[in-house]
Amino acid sequence: MTIQWFPGHMTRARRQIEEKLKLIDLAIELLDARIPVASRNPMIEQILKGKPRLVLLNKQDLADPQATAEWVAYFRSKGLEALPFDANTGYGMKEIVPRAKILLADKIQAQIKRGINPRALRALIVGIPNVGKSTLINKLAGKKVALTGDRPGVTKGQQWIKTNVDLDLLDTPGILWPKFEDEAVGMRLAATGAIRDQILNTQDVVFYALRYLIPHYSNMLQARYEIELDLKNINLTNAEDIIGVMELIGRKRGCLISGGKIDLDKTSTLFLKDLRAGKIGRITLERP
Numbered sequence: 001m002t003i004q005w006f007p008g009h010m011t012r013a014r015r016q017i018e019e020k021l022k023l024i025d026l027a028i029e030l031l032d033a034r035i036p037v038a039s040r041n042p043m044i045e046q047i048l049k050g051k052p053r054l055v056l057l058n059k060q061d062l063a064d065p066q067a068t069a070e071w072v073a074y075f076r077s078k079g080l081e082a083l084p085f086d087a088n089t090g091y092g093m094k095e096i097v098p099r100a101k102i103l104l105a106d107k108i109q110a111q112i113k114r115g116i117n118p119r120a121l122r123a124l125i126v127g128i129p130n131v132g133k134s135t136l137i138n139k140l141a142g143k144k145v146a147l148t149g150d151r152p153g154v155t156k157g158q159q160w161i162k163t164n165v166d167l168d169l170l171d172t173p174g175i176l177w178p179k180f181e182d183e184a185v186g187m188r189l190a191a192t193g194a195i196r197d198q199i200l201n202t203q204d205v206v207f208y209a210l211r212y213l214i215p216h217y218s219n220m221l222q223a224r225y226e227i228e229l230d231l232k233n234i235n236l237t238n239a240e241d242i243i244g245v246m247e248l249i250g251r252k253r254g255c256l257i258s259g260g261k262i263d264l265d266k267t268s269t270l271f272l273k274d275l276r277a278g279k280i281g282r283i284t285l286e287r288p
């Protein structure tokens with residue numbers, strides 16, 4: 001799913017989340033562990049208005065474990081609780097409630113003091129399209145949940161979804177928009193498959209990705225495509241050098257057109273498929 005965001009959409013999305021804030025104890029913010037910056041909404045602090053927030057670095061199975069550990073440490077240094085997560089398998093699921101309780105310790109203590117039995121925590125899941133919100137809700141609920149779409153003008157009581165852990169979820173996740181006016185953000189969203197290929201030029205996306213991958217993940221590239229990169233002589237600011245690497249990959253993969261030329265479009269499509277599926281390796285495109 002890719003949503004075309006217009007100012008009207010943003011206002012509506014923001015209002016929908018604002019209305020729910022009074023119902024919840026905390027927000028669970030899903031980020032893509034491969035791109036924790038690009039998958040983040042630029043206004044998240046203002047939107048959540050200080051609501052306690054647990055960050056889940058989802059799709060950790062596809063991300064570089066070392067980088068994910070650095071990101072968790074980074075978020076904690078900023079006073080946020082963060083967890084590596086995999087909504088497909090449920091990796092990290094058992095940690096959600098204990099972490100949430102750390103965030104809400106004061107509130108829970110106050111309730112106990114007043115003789116109130118702490119109830120299941122109530123949360124709203126928020127994140128950009130494709131980050132894994134529905135997958136997470138289904139995993140936590142232990143079944144496929146029919147998510148009710150938000151329809152303006154239709155007044156409907158909020159539904160709570162019971163989960164396998166001590167947590168109730170609002171049945172409609174909050175859909176956030178990324179900072180898409182930033183070109184680098186767009187490139188990283190496209191590289192990970194968060195936005196559709198029609199939106200950005202595939203060759204540009206691969207060019208952008210390779211410029212990061214060559215210095216950071218050269219071993220993985222060499223192993224996956226059985227190529228040798230002459231790293232000392234690759235100048236990352238020289239477009240020809242990056243295209244040279246694309247050509248090496250294309251040649252190995254048989255992406256040829258007449259005259260022995262490399263079909264860079266085909267190479268790019270194939271490369272992006274590999275990258276998104278984790279076939280090159282576990283890769284993170286951003287560092288704290």
Ligand code: G4P
Pocket residue numbers: 001058059060061062085086087088089127128129130131132133134135136193
């Ligand atoms: P959304 O509600 O936030 O829009 O996202 P959704 O749950 O639909 O997830 C989007 C895609 O991401 C799904 O793939 C889902 O399986 C995948 N996904 C979610 N969490 C994880 C995770 O932790 N690890 C991995 N590897 N994948 C995850 P899909 O529907 O099959 O789409 P696609 O894979 O064909 O793009």
